[in-house]
Amino acid sequence: MRSYAQYCSVARALDVVGERWTLLIVRELMQQGSCRFTDLKNGLPGIATNLLSSRLKDLENDGLIAREEAPPPVATTLYALTAEGRSLEPLLKALGDWGRHLMVAEHPGDAFRAHWMAYAAESFTVDSEPEARPVVVQLISGDNSAFIEVGGGEVRSTVGRAAAPELTIEGPTRLVLGLLAGMIDMGQAIGSGARITGNSDVLARLRRAGPGLVPDAAVSSRLGRRTRTGASSA
Amino acid sequence: MRSYAQYCSVARALDVVGERWTLLIVRELMQQGSCRFTDLKNGLPGIATNLLSSRLKDLENDGLIAREEAPPPVATTLYALTAEGRSLEPLLKALGDWGRHLMVAEHPGDAFRAHWMAYAAESFTVDSEPEARPVVVQLISGDNSAFIEVGGGEVRSTVGRAAAPELTIEGPTRLVLGLLAGMIDMGQAIGSGARITGNSDVLARLRRAGPGLVPDAAVSSRLGRRTRTGASSA
DNA sequence: CCGGATCCCCAGGGATACTG
DNA sequence: CAGTATCCCTGGGGATCCGG
Numbered sequence: 001m002r003s004y005a006q007y008c009s010v011a012r013a014l015d016v017v018g019e020r021w022t023l024l025i026v027r028e029l030m031q032q033g034s035c036r037f038t039d040l041k042n043g044l045p046g047i048a049t050n051l052l053s054s055r056l057k058d059l060e061n062d063g064l065i066a067r068e069e070a071p072p073p074v075a076t077t078l079y080a081l082t083a084e085g086r087s088l089e090p091l092l093k094a095l096g097d098w099g100r101h102l103m104v105a106e107h108p109g110d111a112f113r114a115h116w117m118a119y120a121a122e123s124f125t126v127d128s129e130p131e132a133r134p135v136v137v138q139l140i141s142g143d144n145s146a147f148i149e150v151g152g153g154e155v156r157s158t159v160g161r162a163a164a165p166e167l168t169i170e171g172p173t174r175l176v177l178g179l180l181a182g183m184i185d186m187g188q189a190i191g192s193g194a195r196i197t198g199n200s201d202v203l204a205r206l207r208r209a210g211p212g213l214v215p216d217a218a219v220s221s222r223l224g225r226r227t228r229t230g231a232s233s234a
Numbered sequence: 235m236r237s238y239a240q241y242c243s244v245a246r247a248l249d250v251v252g253e254r255w256t257l258l259i260v261r262e263l264m265q266q267g268s269c270r271f272t273d274l275k276n277g278l279p280g281i282a283t284n285l286l287s288s289r290l291k292d293l294e295n296d297g298l299i300a301r302e303e304a305p306p307p308v309a310t311t312l313y314a315l316t317a318e319g320r321s322l323e324p325l326l327k328a329l330g331d332w333g334r335h336l337m338v339a340e341h342p343g344d345a346f347r348a349h350w351m352a353y354a355a356e357s358f359t360v361d362s363e364p365e366a367r368p369v370v371v372q373l374i375s376g377d378n379s380a381f382i383e384v385g386g387g388e389v390r391s392t393v394g395r396a397a398a399p400e401l402t403i404e405g406p407t408r409l410v411l412g413l414l415a416g417m418i419d420m421g422q423a424i425g426s427g428a429r430i431t432g433n434s435d436v437l438a439r440l441r442r443a444g445p446g447l448v449p450d451a452a453v454s455s456r457l458g459r460r461t462r463t464g465a466s467s468a
Numbered sequence: 469c470c471g472g473a474t475c476c477c478c479a480g481g482g483a484t485a486c487t488g
Numbered sequence: 489c490a491g492t493a494t495c496c497c498t499g500g501g502g503a504t505c506c507g508g
Binding site: 006007008009011023027088107110113123 | 240242244248324325327328347
């Protein structure tokens with residue numbers, strides 16, 4: 001494990017979680033809870049098995065995750081975050097918040113997973129009307145579906161289909177999430193191929209107050225192609 | 235530039251700022267403002283010049299920093315954060331906050347810079363008594379000195395010496411910062427070689443409320459040696 | 469099928485020398 | 489001072505193989 005060898009808290013944090021894939025492994029465990037090796041591999045398209053194995057060892061040595069040997073019925077080893085591992089949540093939140101504005105750019109080959117959509121939907125939105133009655137919003141993007149439950153000031157997300165959603169947004173993930181986050185408006189979304197059914201007034205309730213959601217078109221278009229690591233696009 | 239190729243805001247953020255050295259360059263520009271190439275090199279002990287050069291180009295392409303050609307008197311190029319670059323502050327903050335608990339472990343060869351101490355002192359403390367009169371705390375660690383001014387609910391830090399500090403803490407940086415952050419107590423600090431002069435009651439005022447500052451001895455001792463990248467220890 | 473370990477190859481990183 | 493050029497080496501990507 002390589003160190004920056006600087007007596008600075010930022011550098012020391014990066015010594016531990018700054019290597020490639022490390023924070024994404026933490027993201028998976030944060031979103032999914034305990035995972036098998038294969039679950040992790042599946043949630044991290046593009047990672048090599050030796051790297052995943054190596055990172056898991058490092059994370060265990062640093063006390064961020066723990067291995068649990070599951071009893072006979074399943075008879076497999078599970079990986080889970082420790083308390084210290086969970087303490088990375090604000091960092092992951094900050095990273096996801098900052099990365100939000102990068103989500104409008106189209107990168108055709110990008111892989112996608114339903115639980116990422118659930119996670120994004122949860123962290124990109126907020127219940128601005130805690131007093132109003134709870135509502136459910138269904139999100140659908142190709143095979144991937146998730147729904148969010150909004151009420152009492154909380155936003156909770158789940159992978160899959162809801163029974164009776166007040167609002168359904170279906171279309172390319174960019175549009176679904178962009179619409180939720182307020183980065184694009186409904187006219188744009190529909191014009192670009194999104195389908196919205198139900199009570200669209202609900203969208204306003206999900207808006208975060210203040211700035212930070214403005215689409216930075218200049219930035220998103222300036223960001224050029226990056227070399228792909230050959231991931232399967234789900 | 236390599237990409238994770240995942241349609242997830244965390245992954246996309248890491249595509250841009252996840253490569254080695256990138257966030258530390260941002261840290262330097264955040265702490266120091268506009269920098270010359272050499273200033274950056276000096277604030278990033280261990281970095282290779284080609285890497286620094288390469289990262290600066292990447293950061294410029296991504297719109298996080300901008301080059302300014304300074305007029306004849308200085309006649310050099312300066313690097314500065316753009317507005318989007320400055321938007322990384324919460325992320326750097328989260329990283330530094332998480333890394334705080336790693337600062338108690340001793341890594342003998344680590345490099346150190348006075349402005350890192352200033353930055354750490356500022357982000358590790360808080361003015362818990364905004365109504366009380368302003369005070370100045372001087373921090374000294376070998377050749378490196380910085381002081382913090384506390385008052386009106388704000389904490390501001392500066393590299394160098396203050397005129398008439400209410401409190402002076404001198405000793406190994408671990409002890410100085412550990413004492414400020416509340417990770418070690420005064421008895422320990424003095425016993426380990428710190429020298430404290432002035433009104434030590436001021437320390438209590440700097441304490442952050444709530445948990446999060448507890449020294450995790452188990453963790454810090456478990457964190458083993460990492461290979462150094464050959465940095466000069468200032 | 470799961471949980472890796474092993475091997476090969478290449479790109480990215482580290483150290484140093486050199487130039488405008 | 490501000491980089492560029494070069495060389496070397498390690499870490500990461502990709503595929504395959506193997507024990508349980």
